[in-house]
Amino acid sequence: MTYCVGLCLDQGLVMASDSRTNAGVDYISSYSKLHLFQPAPDRMFVLLAAGNLATTQEVLNRIRRDLDQAANPNQTDPGPAVTLASVNYLFEAANYIGQVNLAVQNEHGPALRQIGASVEATFILGGQIAGQPHGLFMIYPQGNSIAATPETPFLQIGESKYGKPILDQIVTPDLSLNDGARVCLVSLAGTARSNLTVGPPFEVAICPKDALAPSQRLRLEEQSAELETMTRDWMESLRHAFFGLPHFPWEQPSTASGPEAEGPHQMQS
Amino acid sequence: MTYCVGLCLDQGLVMASDSRTNAGVDYISSYSKLHLFQPAPDRMFVLLAAGNLATTQEVLNRIRRDLDQAANPNQTDPGPAVTLASVNYLFEAANYIGQVNLAVQNEHGPALRQIGASVEATFILGGQIAGQPHGLFMIYPQGNSIAATPETPFLQIGESKYGKPILDQIVTPDLSLNDGARVCLVSLAGTARSNLTVGPPFEVAICPKDALAPSQRLRLEEQSAELETMTRDWMESLRHAFFGLPHFPWEQPSTASGPEAEGPHQMQS
Numbered sequence: 001m002t003y004c005v006g007l008c009l010d011q012g013l014v015m016a017s018d019s020r021t022n023a024g025v026d027y028i029s030s031y032s033k034l035h036l037f038q039p040a041p042d043r044m045f046v047l048l049a050a051g052n053l054a055t056t057q058e059v060l061n062r063i064r065r066d067l068d069q070a071a072n073p074n075q076t077d078p079g080p081a082v083t084l085a086s087v088n089y090l091f092e093a094a095n096y097i098g099q100v101n102l103a104v105q106n107e108h109g110p111a112l113r114q115i116g117a118s119v120e121a122t123f124i125l126g127g128q129i130a131g132q133p134h135g136l137f138m139i140y141p142q143g144n145s146i147a148a149t150p151e152t153p154f155l156q157i158g159e160s161k162y163g164k165p166i167l168d169q170i171v172t173p174d175l176s177l178n179d180g181a182r183v184c185l186v187s188l189a190g191t192a193r194s195n196l197t198v199g200p201p202f203e204v205a206i207c208p209k210d211a212l213a214p215s216q217r218l219r220l221e222e223q224s225a226e227l228e229t230m231t232r233d234w235m236e237s238l239r240h241a242f243f244g245l246p247h248f249p250w251e252q253p254s255t256a257s258g259p260e261a262e263g264p265h266q267m268q269s
Numbered sequence: 270m271t272y273c274v275g276l277c278l279d280q281g282l283v284m285a286s287d288s289r290t291n292a293g294v295d296y297i298s299s300y301s302k303l304h305l306f307q308p309a310p311d312r313m314f315v316l317l318a319a320g321n322l323a324t325t326q327e328v329l330n331r332i333r334r335d336l337d338q339a340a341n342p343n344q345t346d347p348g349p350a351v352t353l354a355s356v357n358y359l360f361e362a363a364n365y366i367g368q369v370n371l372a373v374q375n376e377h378g379p380a381l382r383q384i385g386a387s388v389e390a391t392f393i394l395g396g397q398i399a400g401q402p403h404g405l406f407m408i409y410p411q412g413n414s415i416a417a418t419p420e421t422p423f424l425q426i427g428e429s430k431y432g433k434p435i436l437d438q439i440v441t442p443d444l445s446l447n448d449g450a451r452v453c454l455v456s457l458a459g460t461a462r463s464n465l466t467v468g469p470p471f472e473v474a475i476c477p478k479d480a481l482a483p484s485q486r487l488r489l490e491e492q493s494a495e496l497e498t499m500t501r502d503w504m505e506s507l508r509h510a511f512f513g514l515p516h517f518p519w520e521q522p523s524t525a526s527g528p529e530a531e532g533p534h535q536m537q538s
Contacts, residue, residue: 165435168459169507169508178516182511218517229515238438241509242435244506246499
């Protein structure tokens with residue numbers, strides 16, 4: 001089902017996704033779901049995609065075609081009125097992508113509904129236009145969108161429930177970009193462990209504010225040393241934290257407690 | 270939606286549940302979902318319930334009525350053939366409860382389907398009959414059931430996704446009962462933080478093998494000192510573990526890292 005997450009932090013954006021795509025359990029493939037657009041020097045957009053793969057790919061192709069046609073107008077066709085190069089505000093970019101999404105779904109929807117399949121796609125858009133703050137939007141299949149705010153500094157699409165608690169516990173607007181990348185990977189890896197439709201490679205893009213470009217692109221392949229190291233480090237850290245929790249009033253003191261305990265104290269009733 | 274979890278460990282069973290029930294966002298109540306049955310000296314059963322509250326309550330009432338009627342037979346009515354007191358195997362108890370569940374759902378199902386509501390209920394049954402191992406079953410709305418095994422030592426019902434990663438990472442069959450109770454509470458609290466339909470009080474029953482009774486019953490009330498202490502301790506431990514994770518190769522060494530870092534080492538590519 002995919003899992004993608006975007007963070008809108010004071011320092012910039014972190015965009016992360018998995019790569020697993022499936023048409024049932026007997027047909028599993030790997031497709032990148034993180035797409036970078038730099039259609040002009042004064043702007044950058046990163047799109048994360050979830051849902052029907054044919055829809056998300058066609059949306060991206062239409063976005064690119066619109067940019068091509070706007071850059072090459074001729075007598076008979078002035079090109080599209082709105083593109084990622086022409087919008088003046090980030091929310092206009094979200095609206096534009098939403099309209100393209102709706103158009104693709106409307107074209108193919110009737111045929112898919114006949115077989116009970118879903119044509120829907122959902123996107124996370126992160127980006128910045130020079131002179132404006134960076135921002136993060138979730139674009140619904142219906143074409144409208146919501147923005148991340150300091151109160152809600154992250155957005156998720158796809159198989160989001162497994163990975164949400166760690167984001168709730170760690171992500172605040174003042175989190176560093178590198179810590180943001182780390183928590184996205186932990187959230188992705190935890191989800192992939194619990195749900196077969198989410199899997200590596202995991203991609204992360206770190207986009208500092210005002211840079212109008214990613215400063216780091218990370219791609220953790222399945223069975224890579226980096227991914228195994230990260231998941232093993234997190235597992236060890238998490239277990240260490242858990243077995244150091246305070247004991248219940250009826251338990252024996254620390255010497256009789258679980259592994260890796262660090263002298264837990266009695267809980268106060 | 271409820272969230273309940275049962276652990277089947279070498280040392281015995283741990284059964285845990287939340288208490289929030291809702292009929293839409295404007296009607297939220299609190300009902301216990303953990304039910305203890307000790308219908309004879311040689312057996313103990315704990316039932317956790319999720320789904321339609323009217324169904325789960327009627328199932329429990331029918332179970333109790335069957336026990337009453339079997340204990341008080343008369344000329345005209347010999348009482349039910351099967352009760353929780355008469356079954357010889359734990360899986361027979363699961364089948365019996367499944368049949369009662371199915372009967373209640375079949376009776377009320379047609380009326381609920383007319384308004385598009387679900388009559389379904391799902392249960393987790395933990396228990397032991399003297400002379401046999403303790404065990405854990407998940408009873409489906411259709412009346413059949415599956416059992417926990419050493420490979421799958423826990424079962425969840427209700428809003429299970431948020432709380433699954435921590436169980437995947439901590440629970441093994443050799444986990445102590447007290448650690449089992451702790452991980453259930455962490456899993457419940459994390460879920461409640463992320464989903465409004467799950468909430469305290471949280472109930473936990475620790476049932477050592479061969480005891481045929483709970484050795485501890487815990488109930489953490491909303492806004493109680495115990496619950497606030499536990500959630501605060503877990504938040505602090507989790508954040509400490511997270512901010513101690515190794516850094517990416519492009520990051521500065523530990524002195525420039527996030528809070529509470531413990532000299533993280535560089536990741537190996």
